[in-house]
Amino acid sequence: MIELTDVTKSLNGHYVLDHISQSFMDGQVYGLRGKNGAGKTMLLRAIAGLINIDSGQIVIDGRKLHDGMDFPPSLGILIENNNLMPEYTARKNLQLLAKIKKVASDADIDATITRVGLDPNDKRTVKQFSLGMRQRLAIAQAIFERPELILLDEPTNAIDSDGVQQVRTILLEEKKRGATIIIASHTAEDLVVLTDEIYNMAEGRIYEQTDAAK
Numbered sequence: 404m405i406e407l408t409d410v411t412k413s414l415n416g417h418y419v420l421d422h423i424s425q426s427f428m429d430g431q432v433y434g435l436r437g438k439n440g441a442g443k444t445m446l447l448r449a450i451a452g453l454i455n456i457d458s459g460q461i462v463i464d465g466r467k468l469h470d471g472m473d474f475p476p477s478l479g480i481l482i483e484n485n486n487l488m489p490e491y492t493a494r495k496n497l498q499l500l501a502k503i504k505k506v507a508s509d510a511d512i513d514a515t516i517t518r519v520g521l522d523p524n525d526k527r528t529v530k531q532f533s534l535g536m537r538q539r540l541a542i543a544q545a546i547f548e549r550p551e552l553i554l555l556d557e558p559t560n561a562i563d564s565d566g567v568q569q570v571r572t573i574l575l576e577e578k579k580r581g582a583t584i585i586i587a588s589h590t591a592e593d594l595v596v597l598t599d600e601i602y603n604m605a606e607g608r609i610y611e612q613t614d615a616a617k
């Protein structure tokens with residue numbers, strides 16, 4: 404469970420996260436909706452431990468973030484796809500990451516690359532990939548270690564329509580596996596199809612919660 408209590412973050416004199424208190428329950432899929440600049444990415448970054456918050460606290464499974472725990476212990480993240488290494492193939496990208504946690508085998512890596520619709524034997528490097536291929540690899544990167552928490556910023560960006568279905572299927576499978584997933588998206592259909600609850604954001608605040616079915 405993730406519990407945010409009175410979380411604030413200011414940049415250039417205004418709140419980008421404005422006293423957010425919100426819980427995210429295990430195994431649920433949450434959507435974040437809101438205009439450009441509403442604070443969706445900042446909220447994902449804060450939960451991921453990628454930014455320091457100014458006040459309040461973020462507690463993940465009973466442990467406070469930035470208090471002896473820099474990042475959520477089991478995290479998959481897609482926030483912009485620029486943390487791919489352009490000089491390497493898809494397989495090499497995941498193999499290098501896998502060395503850190505050592506939870507994914509080469510077979511897991513190849514299976515995940517296939518699962519997102521790419522070819523694990525593709526000899527091209529990421530810099531030769533199309534935008535959509537990079538996005539698919541970024542999704543693979545977020546899920547290949549079977550994390551308990553998956554944070555996704557615009558996961559279907561640049562992905563073709565077959566790919567969008569594929570990504571949705573994958574994320575529903577990840578939910579079934581028990582992952583907690585938070586998705587920021589401008590694609591209404593992604594939010595309706597994938598999420599249990601949608602939080603509407605504006606000006607750094609969550610101002611409304613809607614049941615995804617409505």
Ligand SMILES: Nc1ncnc2c1ncn2[C@@H]1O[C@H](COP(=O)(O)OP(=O)(O)OP(=O)(O)O)[C@@H](O)[C@H]1O
Pocket residue numbers: 414415419437438439440441442443444445446587
């Ligand atoms: N590096 C930065 N320096 C200063 N302000 C920033 C920085 N990054 C984001 N912001 C500000 O933080 C606020 C929230 O931005 P954020 O990226 O979280 O919005 P978002 O809801 O994800 O928008 P989008 O739909 O465009 O992705 C905005 O006002 C933005 O201008």
